[in-house]
Amino acid sequence: MVSSFSQQRWKTKHQPARADAFALERFTMQRISVALLAILLISLSSCGGQSKPSLTPSPKTPKEGGTLLIFAAASLTESFQEIGKAFTKANPGVEVTFNFAGANQLAQQITQGAPADIFASANQKQMNVVIESGQVVSGTAKVFAHNRLIIVTSKNNPLVSKDLKGLAKPGTKVVLGAKEVPFGQYALDFLAKAAKDKQFGKPYEAAVLKNVVSYENTVKGALTKVMLGEADAGIVYASDLTPEATAKVEKIAIPTSLNVIATYPIAVLKGSQQTESAQRFVDFVLSPEGQAILTKYGFAAK
Amino acid sequence: MQTTLPQQIVPRLALWQKHGSTLTLIVLALPMLCFVFLPLLALLLRASSTMLLKNLGNSAVGQAVGLSLLTTFITTLLALLFGTPLAYLLARRRFCGHTLVDTLLDLPMVLPPAVAGIALLMAFGRRGLLGPYLTYAGLEIAFSQAAVVMAQLFVAAPFYVKSATMGFAQVNREIEQAAALDGATPWRIFRLITLPLAGPALFGGAVMTWARALGEFGATIIFAGNFPGRTQTMPLAIYIGFELELNVALTLAVILLGFSFGVLGVVKGVLRREFVEL
Known part of the structure; x- marks a missing residue:
């Protein structure tokens, strides 16, 4: 009751201005759409191949030493x-x-x-x-x-054994790269190689993939999660182990026969x-x- | 509430004068409008309808859309539930450290989302401040859907709290006092007077929170990771998709745009109809 009363009062006080504003708004909207249409047409026509060559510098003037x-x-x-x-x-x-x-x-x-x-x-x-x-x-x-792949595990982590099998242990949180980024695809290639190896086999690949908690988009993202101890293990590039990172993780080498270069x-x-x-x-x-x-x-x- | 507008005839001279200034205004406003509009338009032009239809059936797209809708819905709900008391407190009580709390609430909006993600890890991660207790209680937050919601809530809830605080502060206290004199209980006053009058601000704030949560990327990928179907929301799928499957990324981007445009449009329509003063 009270609320609608106050709104009513508000309305009557401001009504004339609003009616005016609406009329103007309609008019303005029309104008804006016309203007936008014009711009759209201009931009489309310029996409049509005329201005494209002019975007690249016509005579290649070598500007060395920049x-x-x-x-x-x-x-x-x-x-x-x-x-x-x-x-x-x-x-x-x-x-x-x-x-x-x-x-x-x-x-x-x-x-x-x-x-x-x-x-x-x-x-x-x-x-x-x-x-x-x-x-x-x-x-x-x-x-x-x-570059080659390397397995990193978080430091002082009793959950992870210090060999390749640790990745497959149930409950180990593993981060890999997304298959769309190279280090993710390489990790999948490594697992596929391991699946064909007698020592590991298909169950190993399946168990590791089951442990994956995140497919990271960058190597740094995967490494950071292991460094912070949020994930137990990850597969990254050997070149990513900067001195700072080395201090916070433990490394497990992947044998050359299984590694992806x-x-x-x-x-x-x-x-x-x-x-x-x-x-x-x-x-x-x-x-x-x-x-x-x-x-x-x-x-x-x- | 009536919405009929008295059709008054606007004096022509005044209209003419206004037109002149409107034209100038349009010319001045156009650069900004085009700057915002053109990239969105370019995105739509790149995404052909056949590509959209083809990729809509892609299970990754469906999963990401579903997960985004679910998590942003929960996030908005939680923001309403826990943000409203905080907003009311900030609007109605002056206390020691009021400005400090107010400023603290601005921080998640200012922080780069990646920093927000790291901060969440430091607090709720396995080796974070609360980590040992959470582990003891058997709760593992990182890499779960709960983490997605928490990342969204952390980054987006301040938008609601800010807006709701303003809404509560703008309610005319005399009306509440009048109701109190007539014997209404504080809860009745809040429910029947304060809430409806602050309604537009609460609603608008909730929508801003939802929209921000829908676009959340940086905090999510750091705190919740990226796992299709579990923590991969639309923005994550778009970013990862950009690495390889540009078409999937474009499809999701167009869906994201469509959803946002639709919801914001409906909300603005509702706001205009329900709360004429906005």
Whole structure:
């Protein structure tokens, strides 16, 4: 009763203004929709191929000595930052900046036109995506490193035995990568190999998969959960065990016969306006100095 | 409540004058409108209807949609249940540390969601503050649907509490006092006067909380992990899908947009009809 009374009072007081506002609103809405339609048409027509060529710089003016933008897989974060510093020291005047993310995400960004000079992928598949889209300077794609999987378990965890069988013990909380990201697919490949191995067999693969509590989208995400003790075990890249991480987890090596070796390809991209500097960076990664840095961070050399 | 508007004739001169300023206003408002509108439009243009239909049958899509609806519903319910008393307290009582509590409530909205996820782990994780007690009680929260709801609640509930506090504060106290003089009990006053008058604010706040919970990603993936069918909500499926199956991601994104647009649209319609003063 009281509430409707107060509302009634409110209404009568403000009614004229509201009626006016409604009329205006209708009018305004019409105008806005007309304007939006116009913009829509303009944007659509500009998509129709006329303005596209003008987006790419018509005559390629080489602008060497600027800043290289390198798209690199997240697992390369630490090693490439150090390589970047060493490269800048060896090549004064050339700055390098990085965009680290999942290789798949980077490949998407590049095919959608992100202005990168170099792409360093965590697997051949995503490099192929970029090559097929015609964005790679032909002949520049080269494998520069290998990576292998390793099992990590949380420290002081009585639940987990310190061998491969621990992953399959009922109740062990295991984190893997999502099958969409390379380290997740590699972990599944490792389990498939183990399933064919007499020592482990199909039940091992099934038991481990049953223990999975989360399919992470990044290696760092999986590692963090094991470091915090939230998960008991996880499968990550050997290169991800930074000194900080090593202090908080225990490692279990996966035998070479079962391990999956990840290949890391690197390439200069066509969109680059400084292909010469970009090529120099790629050469630097492949040089003994670059390879030494990669080895230091747990990668196997090319 | 009547909604009939007296059809008054607006003086033409005034209308003309207003038109001039409206035009200017439209021109000034257009950049912002286009900036928000164009990416959404681009998303819709990329998603063809055949692709949508094909991927709608995808079980991962269905699971993610179902899980998102279930968890956001529970989250909104919990926000209403536990947020309302807090909002009432903040609106009606002045106490030592009032501003502090008020500011603390802003923090989850400001924090990067990933930090919110880590904070939740530090509190409720196995090795967190309450971890040992929860383990003792046989409760394992991380990687469960409860964790999804908690992540959403932590990030989204402040939107409801903030809005409800404002709503309660704006209720005319004289009406409540009048009812009290007539002998109404505090609960009756709250139920029949305060609640209806603060209604639009509570409703609007609940919708904001729901919408924020529906889009929650960062805290969820850190606190609840990503497991299809168990903790993989729509935003997680969209992000993971973006890694490989762009079409699945686009399908989910369009569904998410559709749901949000539909619900927000209906809610705004209801608000306008039910509570004319909004």
